Amino acid sequence: MWFILTINSVTLGGLLFLLSAGFSLIFGLMRIPNLTHGSFFMLGGYLGVTLIRFGLNFWIAAILTALIMAAIGVTVERLLLRPLGGNAMQQVLLTLGLSFIIADLSLMIWTGDPVRVPTPPGLEGTASLFALQFPLYRLAVVGIAVIIAVGLWLMIERTRLGAMIRAGVDDAPMARVVGIRVSALFSVVFALGAALAGFAGLMAGPYLSIYPGLDSEMLPLALIVVILGGTNSLLGALVGSFIIGFLFNFGQVLFPNLAYVILFLPMLVILMFRPQGLFGRLT
Amino acid sequence: MPADALRFSGVDVYYGESHALHGVSFSVGEGRVLGLLGRNGAGKTTCMNTTVGLLQPRRGDIALFGESISRLGPEAISRKGIGLVPQGRRVFKRLTVRENLVVASRRLPGRQAPKWTLDTVLDEFPRLRERTSHYAGNLSGGEQQMLAIGRALISNPRVLLMDEPSEGLAPQIVAGVFATIAKLKSQGLSIVLVEQNPKLVIDIADDIVVLNSGSVVIAETTRSIHEKNIDVSRYLGVVSAEDAVS
Numbered sequence: 001m002w003f004i005l006t007i008n009s010v011t012l013g014g015l016l017f018l019l020s021a022g023f024s025l026i027f028g029l030m031r032i033p034n035l036t037h038g039s040f041f042m043l044g045g046y047l048g049v050t051l052i053r054f055g056l057n058f059w060i061a062a063i064l065t066a067l068i069m070a071a072i073g074v075t076v077e078r079l080l081l082r083p084l085g086g087n088a089m090q091q092v093l094l095t096l097g098l099s100f101i102i103a104d105l106s107l108m109i110w111t112g113d114p115v116r117v118p119t120p121p122g123l124e125g126t127a128s129l130f131a132l133q134f135p136l137y138r139l140a141v142v143g144i145a146v147i148i149a150v151g152l153w154l155m156i157e158r159t160r161l162g163a164m165i166r167a168g169v170d171d172a173p174m175a176r177v178v179g180i181r182v183s184a185l186f187s188v189v190f191a192l193g194a195a196l197a198g199f200a201g202l203m204a205g206p207y208l209s210i211y212p213g214l215d216s217e218m219l220p221l222a223l224i225v226v227i228l229g230g231t232n233s234l235l236g237a238l239v240g241s242f243i244i245g246f247l248f249n250f251g252q253v254l255f256p257n258l259a260y261v262i263l264f265l266p267m268l269v270i271l272m273f274r275p276q277g278l279f280g281r282l283t
Numbered sequence: 284m285p286a287d288a289l290r291f292s293g294v295d296v297y298y299g300e301s302h303a304l305h306g307v308s309f310s311v312g313e314g315r316v317l318g319l320l321g322r323n324g325a326g327k328t329t330c331m332n333t334t335v336g337l338l339q340p341r342r343g344d345i346a347l348f349g350e351s352i353s354r355l356g357p358e359a360i361s362r363k364g365i366g367l368v369p370q371g372r373r374v375f376k377r378l379t380v381r382e383n384l385v386v387a388s389r390r391l392p393g394r395q396a397p398k399w400t401l402d403t404v405l406d407e408f409p410r411l412r413e414r415t416s417h418y419a420g421n422l423s424g425g426e427q428q429m430l431a432i433g434r435a436l437i438s439n440p441r442v443l444l445m446d447e448p449s450e451g452l453a454p455q456i457v458a459g460v461f462a463t464i465a466k467l468k469s470q471g472l473s474i475v476l477v478e479q480n481p482k483l484v485i486d487i488a489d490d491i492v493v494l495n496s497g498s499v500v501i502a503e504t505t506r507s508i509h510e511k512n513i514d515v516s517r518y519l520g521v522v523s524a525e526d527a528v529s
Contacts, residue, residue, distance in 0.1 A: 163385060166377055170377050170378065
């Protein structure tokens with residue numbers, strides 16, 4: 001049991017990282033608490049499985065899903081969020097309302113039945129090591145999350161675009177004064193966040209299935225990850241994701257009556273004693 | 284008569300309903316240094332922030348080499364050729380020295396070779412070359428000021444705005460900063476220098492504008508200030524008149 005719980009925890013951690021990395025970047029740069037992020041996750045899953053039903057290979061469907069979600073993200077940012085001009089309350093209400101709309105539309109299009117996503121060919125079985133059986137797909141999810149984490153880290157820390165994003169996070173008005181098109185960066189980051197969330201949604205399909213309410217189940221987990229790890233910290237998102245992955249799975253099995261206490265208590269403690277999160281910085 | 288590099292024409296700026304600049308007009312000649320003086324709250328930094336597009340004038344116009352920039356955003360104004368060394372330096376603390384410079388560098392239109400590149404900026408400030416991989420937040424105040432100047436220069440501005448570059452620095456560092464300003468002036472760069480210390484400004488500026496409560500109260504050449512023995516200090520309240528013009 002412990003072994004399966006550990007594997008499930010690590011897998012959920014990988015998925016949560018894909019979800020929360022974008023959420024953290026968007027909040028860090030744009031100060032937008034994007035409550036549509038869970039919906040992007042669920043929508044990605046539904047879109048991906050629809051593409052697979054059209055006969056596309058799982059991985060091509062995953063890439064197309066990410067691109068479609070990026071386009072949806074840019075549209076939301078440019079047409080809906082930008083006119084609000086940074087008003088946090090309006091952003092919260094708008095993204096919350098949008099998440100309800102996406103939930104209803106998804107229910108209408110994909111019905112209320114859980115949609116099972118087929119495991120990609122070649123990853124259905126298990127691998128044996130030291131007499132232990134490792135489900136291949138879950139290992140692949142963790143591997144992909146780690147590869148994306150490294151890719152994101154390289155992009156943020158080692159490229160001019162990443163330096164511009166960090167400059168925008170540090171001091172957005174000054175970044176504009178030195179000629180950085182911060183509004184274009186907002187679109188790039190929002191698109192990236194939405195793409196990652198959508199991609200994660202499809203990746204979650206073979207493991208969690210896609211069903212109505214998945215959005216509102218995943219969003220609080222992403223919020224806890226970001227609060228625990230610290231906003232705008234990829235390392236914080238990575239570490240926070242795996243902590244929450246373990247707390248969620250072990251908490252539900254070992255203390256089912258206290259599962260949410262175990263999940264939220266660390267967040268409360270962090271907020272009280274280290275409000276910037278484990279790896280965040282006070283601004 | 285040299286062309287106006289930067290011209291304020293009857294500029295009114297408000298913070299909400301608070302009227303911060305009252306019909307401010309002055310101009311900076313090409314290749315000249317204009318010293319902008321005034322007490323705290325006189326409107327100096329408001330002038331700088333309005334020039335770079337962080338504030339929008341409610342009335343009046345700001346023109347760069349004859350082209351209006353008062354309705355443009357900060358990114359566009361930067362690309363038109365205005366560089367700012369802001370008050371408090373405001374380097375990007377979580378970026379390295381090199382990254383601070385790289386994010387502000389850009390290609391010039393056409394095939395024009397930029398005067399300021401990463402290498403030429405680091406040549407100008409050898410201290411920064413030793414610290415290219417250090418985070419800007421870990422630099423000393425003087426090093427941060429060099430970085431703020433370098434970051435403004437690497438965009439190859441046609442007009443450089445410097446908002447209190449001596450603030451919070453040791454006298455030796457201030458001397459170095461003003462030596463750099465003198466060098467930039469000798470290279471023909473148009474500069475607006477905001478300072479509270481009139482002695483520093485009058486030594487280097489060609490023209491002086493004094494603001495008081497958001498209005499221009501003196502706009503003269505430095506020579507006129509000397510010749511007419513104009514008492515600049517009564518609008519500043521920090522240095523005696525003799526010190527200010529000596």
